[in-house]
Amino acid sequence: MPVLKVILGAGEQRWPGWTATQQADLDLLDPQSFARFFGTRRADAFLCEHVWEHLEPADGQAAAQLVARYLRPGGFLRVAVPDGHHPDPDYQALVAVGGPGPAADHRVLYTLETLAPLLTNAGLTVWPLEWWDRTGTFHRADWSPHDGPVYRSSHLDHRNEAWRQGRGPLGFTSLLLDAVKP
Numbered sequence: 001m002p003v004l005k006v007i008l009g010a011g012e013q014r015w016p017g018w019t020a021t022q023q024a025d026l027d028l029l030d031p032q033s034f035a036r037f038f039g040t041r042r043a044d045a046f047l048c049e050h051v052w053e054h055l056e057p058a059d060g061q062a063a064a065q066l067v068a069r070y071l072r073p074g075g076f077l078r079v080a081v082p083d084g085h086h087p088d089p090d091y092q093a094l095v096a097v098g099g100p101g102p103a104a105d106h107r108v109l110y111t112l113e114t115l116a117p118l119l120t121n122a123g124l125t126v127w128p129l130e131w132w133d134r135t136g137t138f139h140r141a142d143w144s145p146h147d148g149p150v151y152r153s154s155h156l157d158h159r160n161e162a163w164r165q166g167r168g169p170l171g172f173t174s175l176l177l178d179a180v181k182p
């Protein structure tokens with residue numbers, strides 16, 4: 001079977017090796033759209049950057065279950081959302097529920113403590129990759145954008161260039177997790 005790696009809610013994002021889909025193709029609120037798209041196929045991986053915060057929490061739980069159903073065993077969802085523990089007040093203003101610009105559509109602000117259970121309830125095993133804890137400390141696991149690029153991450157976001165060069169603070173990061181189907 002060919003490898004099937006799918007971006008959900010891709011917007012303008014395009015990454016080599018990944019099939020970019022929009023809500024019109026795969027709607028996290030519509031199981032029928034997944035049934036139509038996948039048939040008997042299953043995904044090796046889903047990539048979903050800054051989409052889950054646009055879903056009501058109850059819908060977010062159902063979406064986790066839907067995505068889990070369409071992963072092959074051993075496949076994974078790489079998911080990134082704004083991080084409710086990011087210590088920068090400017091960041092929090094930008095990502096707040098009902099915030100400015102694109103955030104006007106934000107329905108929820110997750111932390112590792114609130115996003116992880118949604119995925120474990122769906123039968124997935126969670127591996128945090130990047131997150132802030134409640135004391136304002138940043139954590140990063142040894143992960144590679146080559147397995148699934150997330151732009152708004154410490155590795156890739158242009159706002160973290162100074163940090164990558166060791167001459168400035170972190171700018172824009174995400175709560176970033178892998179959720180693996182056993």
Ligand SMILES: C[S@@+](CC[C@H](N)C(=O)[O-])C[C@H]1O[C@@H](n2cnc3c(N)ncnc32)[C@H](O)[C@@H]1O
Nearest residue numbers: 009010011023026027028029049050051054102
């Ligand atoms: C802030 S944009 C992020 C776009 C892109 N992932 C990125 O990181 O640049 C939010 C995206 O979520 C998508 N979206 C919102 N609700 C969705 C749903 N129910 N199913 C799939 N995608 C959804 C929107 O269509 C939009 O593309």
